[in-house]
Amino acid sequence: MSDDLLDDPRLTAVGLFFEVHTGLNARFAAQLCEHGLSPVEFEVLMRLARSPDRQLRMTDLASQTSLSTSGVTRVVDRMERDRYIARRACSSDRRSSYAVITQSGLTKLEQILPGHLALVEEWFTGRLPGDQLATVLDALRTIRDAVNPGATAGSSLGDSDRASHSRPRPEEQSDGAEPSGDAAERLVVEV
Amino acid sequence: MSDDLLDDPRLTAVGLFFEVHTGLNARFAAQLCEHGLSPVEFEVLMRLARSPDRQLRMTDLASQTSLSTSGVTRVVDRMERDRYIARRACSSDRRSSYAVITQSGLTKLEQILPGHLALVEEWFTGRLPGDQLATVLDALRTIRDAVNPGATAGSSLGDSDRASHSRPRPEEQSDGAEPSGDAAERLVVEV
DNA sequence: GTTCTACCTTTGCGCAAGCAACTATACGCA
DNA sequence: TGCGTATAGTTGCTTGCGCAAAGGTAGAAC
Numbered sequence: 157m158s159d160d161l162l163d164d165p166r167l168t169a170v171g172l173f174f175e176v177h178t179g180l181n182a183r184f185a186a187q188l189c190e191h192g193l194s195p196v197e198f199e200v201l202m203r204l205a206r207s208p209d210r211q212l213r214m215t216d217l218a219s220q221t222s223l224s225t226s227g228v229t230r231v232v233d234r235m236e237r238d239r240y241i242a243r244r245a246c247s248s249d250r251r252s253s254y255a256v257i258t259q260s261g262l263t264k265l266e267q268i269l270p271g272h273l274a275l276v277e278e279w280f281t282g283r284l285p286g287d288q289l290a291t292v293l294d295a296l297r298t299i300r301d302a303v304n305p306g307a308t309a310g311s312s313l314g315d316s317d318r319a320s321h322s323r324p325r326p327e328e329q330s331d332g333a334e335p336s337g338d339a340a341e342r343l344v345v346e347v
Numbered sequence: 348m349s350d351d352l353l354d355d356p357r358l359t360a361v362g363l364f365f366e367v368h369t370g371l372n373a374r375f376a377a378q379l380c381e382h383g384l385s386p387v388e389f390e391v392l393m394r395l396a397r398s399p400d401r402q403l404r405m406t407d408l409a410s411q412t413s414l415s416t417s418g419v420t421r422v423v424d425r426m427e428r429d430r431y432i433a434r435r436a437c438s439s440d441r442r443s444s445y446a447v448i449t450q451s452g453l454t455k456l457e458q459i460l461p462g463h464l465a466l467v468e469e470w471f472t473g474r475l476p477g478d479q480l481a482t483v484l485d486a487l488r489t490i491r492d493a494v495n496p497g498a499t500a501g502s503s504l505g506d507s508d509r510a511s512h513s514r515p516r517p518e519e520q521s522d523g524a525e526p527s528g529d530a531a532e533r534l535v536v537e538v
Numbered sequence: 539g540t541t542c543t544a545c546c547t548t549t550g551c552g553c554a555a556g557c558a559a560c561t562a563t564a565c566g567c568a
Numbered sequence: 569t570g571c572g573t574a575t576a577g578t579t580g581c582t583t584g585c586g587c588a589a590a591g592g593t594a595g596a597a598c
Contacts, residue, residue: 303370
C-alpha cells in the first residue's frame with residue numbers, strides 16, 4: 157500500500173468535510189435530543205414547515221430527506237403519534253397521502269429554532285468572515301446542484317393541491333442538471 | 348410560526364451543507380457497496396491504514412469514527428470475520444486491544460481508493476476552481492478544529508504505553524496538507 | 539369494460555448501532 | 569495488602585431504517 161494514495165489531498169478534503177459534518181451533527185443532535193426529537197424528525201418538521209401549505213406527499217418527503225419511502229412511513233407514524241404532524245388524504249390521487257405539520261408541530265419548531273440557530277451561528281456561520289462564508293456557500297451550492305439536483309422536488313411548485321398527480325417532474329434522476337427554482341436558492345440571497 | 352424564522356439565511360447555510368453531505372455520501376456509499384463495504388467499514392479501514400503501525404485501540408477508533416465503543420466492537424467483529432482487520436492484544440494494558448489492518452484489508456483499500464478518489468474529484472474537488480477550493484478547505488479546517496477538537500483523540504491520551512512505544516506523531520487524518528500549526532495537532536501535544 | 543403497466547404507501551424481515559449492564563484490568567490510597 | 573474507583577471492551581436488549589413484497593389506485597391501450 158503506497159502512502160501516496162493515502163495522503164492524497166483529495167482524501168484530506170473529503171475527510172475534512174465529513175468530519176465537519178459529524179461534528180456539527182453531533183452538536184445539533186444533542187440540542188434536538190433535549191427537545192425529544194431526532195435529527196431526522198427535525199428535518200421532517202423543517203421540510204414540511206417550508207413547503208407550500210406546510211405539507212408534502214410521502215414520496216416527496218422521502219426524496220427530500222435521504223430516507224426511503226418506508227423510512228418516511230415510519231417517521232411519520234411516530235410523529236403522527238406524537239401529534240407533530242398528521243396524514244391527509246390527497247383529493248386528486250387516492251394513492252397518495254400528505255404529511256402535514258400540525259399547530260403543535262409548528263410550536264415545537266418555534267421552541268427549537270432559536271437555539272438551533274444559535275448553534276449554527278456558534279459553530280458554523282459565525283466562525284467565518286463574511287466573504288469567506290459567501291465563497292463557501294457558493295461552493296456548496298455548486299456541488300449541491302450537481303450532486304442532488306432533485307432535492308427540492310415536491311416543494312418547488314407553488315400551487316396548493318398542485319400538479320401533484322401530473323408527475324411534475326421525474327426528479328430522482330441521477331444527473332438531471334435540472335434548473336428548477338429551488339426553495340433553498342431563494343433563501344440564501346442575502347447571506 | 349413566523350416565516351422569518353424559517354427563512355433565516357443560517358438555515359439555508361446549514362441546509363446546503365447537509366444536502367451536500369447527503370449527496371456525496373450517497374455516491375460514495377454506492378461505490379463502496381459495489382466492493383461489499385459500508386461507509387463505516389471504509390472509514391475504519393482508512394483510519395487504521397493512516398495510523399501509526401496501521402493500528403488503533405478500540406476506544407480510539409471509536410472516538411475517531413463517531414461510533415460508540417459497542418459499535419466499534421461489532422464493526423471490528425464483522426471486519427475481522429472478513430479478514431480485513433485483526434485484533435491484537437496490547438502488551439502494556441491488558442484491558443486494551445488493538446484493531447490492526449491486515450494485508451488483505453490494505454489490498455482492499457488499494458482496490459477501492461482509485462475509484463473513490465475519482466468520485467471525490469468528480470463531485471467535489473473537481474467542481475471548484477483551485478482558489479475557491481482552497482478557501483473552502485480553509486473554512487472547513489476552521490470549523491473542524493472548533494467543532495471536533497478531539498478528532499485526533501487516539502493520540503491524545505498521553506499514557507505510558509502509547510507515549511512510550513512508537514506513536515511517532517499524532518498521525519491522524521485529513522490535514523496532511525497543513526504543514527505547520529494545525530490546531531488539532533497542537534492540541535494533541537499539549538493535552 | 540378489461541387488462542396492463544406504473545405508482546404510492548405500508549408491512550415483514552433483517553441488520554446496524556446505541557444504551558446500559560457486566561467483566562476484567564489498572565491504578566490510587568490507606 | 570486490600571479496597572475503591574476509573575477505564576477497556578463485550579453483550580443483551582431495543583430501536584431506526586432499508587429492501588423487497590404486498591395491497592391499493594391511476595391511467596392508457598384495446
